[in-house]
Amino acid sequence: MNRITNYSKLKSDISDWMKDYMKSSGMNCFIVGVSGGIDSAVASTLAAETEYNVFALGMPIHQNPEQESLSDAHLKWLSQKYTNVESHKLDLTNTFETFKSDLERYATDEHALANSRSRLRMMTLYQFAGQYKGIVVGTGNKVEDYGVGFYTKYGDGGVDIAPIADLYKTEVWELGKHLGVDSRIIEATPTDGLWNDGRTDEDQLGTTYVALEEAMESGTGDAVKILETFNNMNSHKMNPIPTFKL
Numbered sequence: 001m002n003r004i005t006n007y008s009k010l011k012s013d014i015s016d017w018m019k020d021y022m023k024s025s026g027m028n029c030f031i032v033g034v035s036g037g038i039d040s041a042v043a044s045t046l047a048a049e050t051e052y053n054v055f056a057l058g059m060p061i062h063q064n065p066e067q068e069s070l071s072d073a074h075l076k077w078l079s080q081k082y083t084n085v086e087s088h089k090l091d092l093t094n095t096f097e098t099f100k101s102d103l104e105r106y107a108t109d110e111h112a113l114a115n116s117r118s119r120l121r122m123m124t125l126y127q128f129a130g131q132y133k134g135i136v137v138g139t140g141n142k143v144e145d146y147g148v149g150f151y152t153k154y155g156d157g158g159v160d161i162a163p164i165a166d167l168y169k170t171e172v173w174e175l176g177k178h179l180g181v182d183s184r185i186i187e188a189t190p191t192d193g194l195w196n197d198g199r200t201d202e203d204q205l206g207t208t209y210v211a212l213e214e215a216m217e218s219g220t221g222d223a224v225k226i227l228e229t230f231n232n233m234n235s236h237k238m239n240p241i242p243t244f245k246l
Helices: 007-025 040-048 066-081 093-106 108-134 142-148 169-179 183-187 199-206 209-218 224-231
Strands: 029-031 054-057 085-089 134-136
Touching: 007 040, 007 134, 007 169, 029 108, 029 199, 040 054, 040 066, 040 142, 040 199, 054 066, 054 183, 054 224, 066 085, 066 183, 093 108, 093 183, 142 169, 142 209, 142 224, 169 183, 199 209, 209 224
Parallel strands: 029 054, 029 134, 054 085
Antiparallel strands: none
16 A cells, blocks of 8 residues: 655645644644654654644653653654754643542543543643643544544544544554654554553554554455444544434
8 A cells, every 4th residue: 555655745745734724723833742652753743843833742641661751752852853842741640540539439440541541631732722822733543533433532532633644554654754753663562551551552453553454445354344343333433423403
């Protein structure tokens, strides 16, 4: 699958599109969470390329040390390379633990708690957005956002603009190389970082991004059934909210 042949043009096209959106929005800056993964690394770098001010936020919650170190490294690289980027690390672990404690017996489901981590980060991003008149930048790719619905509703799915949501994961990796993203981030095993046991995206999906891309693009391969299952299960995230109409 070779949909993209010129990644330099792709970088410029996405960056220009983001600038145009900013101009029409009347807002002042971009706000983006940096997890240590390739998607957020690419999205934050594209935001920096616009030359608008960018707040890049690391928001660990009981984070795996390796993933946290990759987030730290990317935040440092962004701030050093782009004068328009202001990086911050905000440890939300205590906030999350207080949330769990306050809810007591209503905060025991592991999957619900994983989603709550994502929603706490979304709230933090929008606090910055409200404070500085900012646009929250989405970090989801095409497989996650439109294939399997692999994101948290009103968590990492709660964004204002989605610069890489029409790019497959393999295309995000290639764009990351072109942008100069740290090779350790490009080569890291994809994970959403929301689970204490460190499970990867492949652990949760039961297949690879490459296989899912084949299923989405051509309707063939071993992942077709998995794609259909996740798409149906998560359609409530990807479809408009059901509304009763008179």
